[in-house]
Amino acid sequence: xxxxxxxxANEIEGKVASGSLVVGEKLPSLRRIKEQKRLSLSTxxxxxxxxxxxxxxxxxxxxxxYVRPQMKKLLPLPAAGQFFLxxxxxxxxxxxxxxQNLFDHPEMIPFSAAVPGPELLPVKQLSKMARxxxxxxxxxxxxxxxGSPAGQPELQKQIARHLDWYDAFSGExxxxxxxxxxxxxxxxxxxxxxxxxxxxxxxxxxxxxQLIEDLNMRVLExxxxxxxxxxxxxxxxxxxxxxxRAVLLNSNFPNPLGYRVSGEKKQEMVRMxxxxxxxxxxxxxxxxxxxxxxxxxxxKQFDEQGLVLYCSSFSKTLLPDFRVGWVxxxxxxxKVKRLKFNSMIATSKLNQLIxxxxxxxxxxxxxxxxxxxxxxxxxxTMTRAVANAFPAxxxxxxxxxxLVLWVELNRGIDSLQLFTRAAEVGISILPGAVCSGSGQYQxxxxxxxxxAWSPVMSAGVETLGRLIGELLP
Amino acid sequence: xxxxxxxxANEIEGKVASGSLVVGEKLPSLRRIKEQKRLSLSTxxxxxxxxxxxxxxxxxxxxxxYVRPQMKKLLPLPAAGQFFLxxxxxxxxxxxxxxQNLFDHPEMIPFSAAVPGPELLPVKQLSKMARxxxxxxxxxxxxxxxGSPAGQPELQKQIARHLDWYDAFSGExxxxxxxxxxxxxxxxxxxxxxxxxxxxxxxxxxxxxQLIEDLNMRVLExxxxxxxxxxxxxxxxxxxxxxxRAVLLNSNFPNPLGYRVSGEKKQEMVRMxxxxxxxxxxxxxxxxxxxxxxxxxxxKQFDEQGLVLYCSSFSKTLLPDFRVGWVxxxxxxxKVKRLKFNSMIATSKLNQLIxxxxxxxxxxxxxxxxxxxxxxxxxxTMTRAVANAFPAxxxxxxxxxxLVLWVELNRGIDSLQLFTRAAEVGISILPGAVCSGSGQYQxxxxxxxxxAWSPVMSAGVETLGRLIGELLP
Numbered sequence: 014x015x016x017x018x019x020x021x022a023n024e025i026e027g028k029v030a031s032g033s034l035v036v037g038e039k040l041p042s043l044r045r046i047k048e049q050k051r052l053s054l055s056t057x058x059x060x061x062x063x064x065x066x067x068x069x070x071x072x073x074x075x076x077x078x079y080v081r082p083q084m085k086k087l088l089p090l091p092a093a094g095q096f097f098l099x100x101x102x103x104x105x106x107x108x109x110x111x112x113q114n115l116f117d118h119p120e121m122i123p124f125s126a127a128v129p130g131p132e133l134l135p136v137k138q139l140s141k142m143a144r145x146x147x148x149x150x151x152x153x154x155x156x157x158x159x160g161s162p163a164g165q166p167e168l169q170k171q172i173a174r175h176l177d178w179y180d181a182f183s184g185e186x187x188x189x190x191x192x193x194x195x196x197x198x199x200x201x202x203x204x205x206x207x208x209x210x211x212x213x214x215x216x217x218x219x220x221x222x223q224l225i226e227d228l229n230m231r232v233l234e235x236x237x238x239x240x241x242x243x244x245x246x247x248x249x250x251x252x253x254x255x256x257x258r259a260v261l262l263n264s265n266f267p268n269p270l271g272y273r274v275s276g277e278k279k280q281e282m283v284r285m286x287x288x289x290x291x292x293x294x295x296x297x298x299x300x301x302x303x304x305x306x307x308x309x310x311x312x313k314q315f316d317e318q319g320l321v322l323y324c325s326s327f328s329k330t331l332l333p334d335f336r337v338g339w340v341x342x343x344x345x346x347x348k349v350k351r352l353k354f355n356s357m358i359a360t361s362k363l364n365q366l367i368x369x370x371x372x373x374x375x376x377x378x379x380x381x382x383x384x385x386x387x388x389x390x391x392x393x394t395m396t397r398a399v400a401n402a403f404p405a406x407x408x409x410x411x412x413x414x415x416l417v418l419w420v421e422l423n424r425g426i427d428s429l430q431l432f433t434r435a436a437e438v439g440i441s442i443l444p445g446a447v448c449s450g451s452g453q454y455q456x457x458x459x460x461x462x463x464x465a466w467s468p469v470m471s472a473g474v475e476t477l478g479r480l481i482g483e484l485l486p
Numbered sequence: 487x488x489x490x491x492x493x494x495a496n497e498i499e500g501k502v503a504s505g506s507l508v509v510g511e512k513l514p515s516l517r518r519i520k521e522q523k524r525l526s527l528s529t530x531x532x533x534x535x536x537x538x539x540x541x542x543x544x545x546x547x548x549x550x551x552y553v554r555p556q557m558k559k560l561l562p563l564p565a566a567g568q569f570f571l572x573x574x575x576x577x578x579x580x581x582x583x584x585x586q587n588l589f590d591h592p593e594m595i596p597f598s599a600a601v602p603g604p605e606l607l608p609v610k611q612l613s614k615m616a617r618x619x620x621x622x623x624x625x626x627x628x629x630x631x632x633g634s635p636a637g638q639p640e641l642q643k644q645i646a647r648h649l650d651w652y653d654a655f656s657g658e659x660x661x662x663x664x665x666x667x668x669x670x671x672x673x674x675x676x677x678x679x680x681x682x683x684x685x686x687x688x689x690x691x692x693x694x695x696q697l698i699e700d701l702n703m704r705v706l707e708x709x710x711x712x713x714x715x716x717x718x719x720x721x722x723x724x725x726x727x728x729x730x731r732a733v734l735l736n737s738n739f740p741n742p743l744g745y746r747v748s749g750e751k752k753q754e755m756v757r758m759x760x761x762x763x764x765x766x767x768x769x770x771x772x773x774x775x776x777x778x779x780x781x782x783x784x785x786k787q788f789d790e791q792g793l794v795l796y797c798s799s800f801s802k803t804l805l806p807d808f809r810v811g812w813v814x815x816x817x818x819x820x821k822v823k824r825l826k827f828n829s830m831i832a833t834s835k836l837n838q839l840i841x842x843x844x845x846x847x848x849x850x851x852x853x854x855x856x857x858x859x860x861x862x863x864x865x866x867t868m869t870r871a872v873a874n875a876f877p878a879x880x881x882x883x884x885x886x887x888x889l890v891l892w893v894e895l896n897r898g899i900d901s902l903q904l905f906t907r908a909a910e911v912g913i914s915i916l917p918g919a920v921c922s923g924s925g926q927y928q929x930x931x932x933x934x935x936x937x938a939w940s941p942v943m944s945a946g947v948e949t950l951g952r953l954i955g956e957l958l959p
């Protein structure tokens with residue numbers, strides 16, 4: 014027989030899991046629940062204590078109980094990766110080719126690609142703006158022609174205004190690109206050549222490795238700790254001992270680990286890397302998706318030499334499909350602009366103007382505030398769901414921003430095998446094998462938390478847990 | 487004193503020049519003019535004979551007088567270029583950088599970039615479609631997410647249907663790109679590596695050279711005759727004697743010369759080049775803009791080995807801004823698709839769906855028919871204007887399609903100097919120096935005829951003629 018307080022606790026946890034109670038939301042008072050449920054006050058109190066013990070809610074003194082944002086203690090953190098001393102020729106494309114085809118199957122449970130679901134996006138407002146801009150922009154002077162290779166001034170201006178943490182450049186320093194990967198591609202080509210060594214962290218973003226492979230550059234992977242990120246001493250030694258041509262990393266909530274780097278550490282990293290004349294390609298794609306109180310700093314803020322090429326996009330925060338990103342290339346501006354022009358003339362004006370219009374209306378900041386709350390809640394829900402459904406020896410990241418979870422499974426699990434089994438039952442995941450050229454994350458997976466929680470998602474996690482159990486040695 | 491018939495002839499030529507009488511249009515009967523103008527029949531007849539002598543109109547037996555499309559005899563053709571035996575390391579980017587900035591100044595008289603003016607484009611219909619798609623597409627399943635790296639099936643299908651000259655592939659063989667340059671960039675990267683030799687014709691399209699320079703490949707320029715194009719014997723010798731890694735060319739109405747290549751010759755070229763295992767990157771950007779009766783063939787039609795990578799786009803025929811092109815990569819499909827994904831995930835769905843909707847409504851073919859007539863007329867008008875305004879030793883191409891004219895000036899003219907002088911008075915032209923790495927077209931310029939004729943355009947040509955006169959040695 015189930016205790017009444019356990020039943021109540023389960024019911025409330027279910028509401029959190031399903032999203033009907035969101036992170037940060039205050040729970041009804043003990044008295045209110047007592048009356049609603051016709052239970053004794055002590056039963057309700059016991060249920061709340063139970064939920065507190067489970068890590069679902071927290072008491073705030075003289076205020077009441079709230080849904081907890083971070084589930085830090087649910088599962089231990091994954092181990093940091095191994096350090097490989099030699100730069101590697103990357104070879105992830107063959108494997109990644111298999112995954113790429115999943116993009117063609119939107120009917121799968123979407124745990125692989127790091128994308129926000131439509132529920133998180135201001136679809137109605139964007140659609141309204143698309144209709145308005147679509148109806149007018151071609152009739153403007155020069156409306157039909159190629160836009161400027163650097164992008165539309167309207168959008169450059171809005172982005173410059175959005176980057177209020179950095180007031181040292183005007184919109185003219187910004188070059189608009191077809192999403193962040195286009196920006197990174199241009200930056201890599203601007204600062205490095207085939208054969209050059211690019212330093213990335215490990216585990217890293219699959220597409221970095223694919224791109225570096227395509228450009229015939231080599232990669233040097235520096236292991237990152239799931240909480241503290243890169244080790245500064247190890248970084249110093251690496252840039253001293255190796256002929257690193259450029260550093261490429263997410264400065265905030267890196268994909269897949271999601272940790273936060275302090276401003277002091279960023280400053281030290283910039284000093285260490287740029288001080289040796291090495292450019293940093295800073296990908297701040299997730300910087301606006303912070304779970305804490307304030308927006309984290311960027312490396313660009315500490316860049317005194319114009320050696321930080323700051324890249325970002327609207328793909329994770331507004332609309333993946335628009336393919337609009339940007340780069341502030343510092344001293345590489347003319348070269349990046351030229352490469353942009355030569356490889357595709359310009360980015361389409363239509364999408365740029367839609368976003369500029371949306372931002373000009375002040376809608377972007379408002380949207381980001383809501384989106385951050387939802388994401389934080391979804392990550393917490395997924396964290397709890399994984400903790401419940403996966404085997405007890407699972408380890409898991411505790412991201413402080415962004416939209417993915419990094420999950421370390423029993424070392425006997427081959428995540429590629431899991432990937433195949435999961436795909437067969439309609440679930441897509443990202444196997445850790447593609448997050449490094451070193452082969453050391455074969456037993457890890459990355460889970461996307463960007464899509465709104467639902468019974469389907471919940472069942473997906475449970476199924477994954479069952480499949481992992483079956484694959485255990 | 488001016489003869490009456492000369493005055494009448496001038497008046498009619500003025501109407502042709504201003505576009506109020508278009509190419510192919512039947513002139514009023516002698517009797518009608520006689521009555522309208524209160525002139526004698528013989529005066530009107532003399533005026534028509536005069537116009538015939540000037541090359542403005544032509545008599546068709548038992549039918550009357552018509553505005554002539556081609557002004558072949560107005561000026562002699564330019565000379566074919568020199569053959570440089572050595573592959574060159576390309577260095578056009580510095581120079582081109584100067585020109586690139588002109589894209590930022592839409593208020594100039596637009597003789598440089600090869601773009602159609604808004605008057606030639608179905609702006610209203612496209613805008614209506616943009617409004618409709620903008621209002622709906624984000625609400626579709628998967629609407630907000632990244633599209634397939636290969637493109638939207640709706641557009642692939644419409645393009646496959648449009649390519650009715652070639653029925654051997656389905657839409658699935660088509661990869662949608664951000665315009666034709668993106669397609670060519672992907673193709674070059676798919677088939678060649680840094681240091682490799684790319685064969686192009688000379689003079690060629692500036693952006694080919696810039697791209698090849700960016701990719702650290704080398705270029706081998708084969709001179710093309712303004713009428714007959716490449717010499718087959720010279721081509722055979724070149725692919726035999728040099729380690730050519732790929733051939734990159736406009737198969738129809740090449741930019742800047744605009745000549746037409748017969749199907750037999752194309753077939754022979756494919757046999758010659760692909761027979762040696764060398765891929766052809768076929769850029770058919772202008773194939774739909776023919777001035778003759780029928781659409782010319784493509785090299786892809788004669789490709790039996792999957793070695794022709796067929797590229798094209800909607801930038802010259804529908805809307806430069808949409809940045810939507812495509813490639814049928816043959817046996818390089820997987821590699822091109824992968825490079826596309828890795829460098830920018832996918833092309834934005836919005837623009838693809840607008841074009842697909844426009845094509846599905848049958849509007850594209852109708853639009854192309856009208857556009858061809860206008861372009862043919864504009865090229866003829868520009869030809870006549872140049873013949874009137876430029877010095878007598880000017881030579882000029884006689885394009886059979888496309889939208890540019892190639893003009894060879896006195897060898898004493900430095901077209902870069904002309905470029906600068908013209909820019910000062912608000913006229914943009916393309917100096918021939920950037921159409922080759924060999925430095926042999928310093929005295930040539932390319933003129934865009936894509937923008938509707940107007941008094942401003944007419945005055946622009948006259949001003950150019952005056953500037954050239956001033957620069958003559």
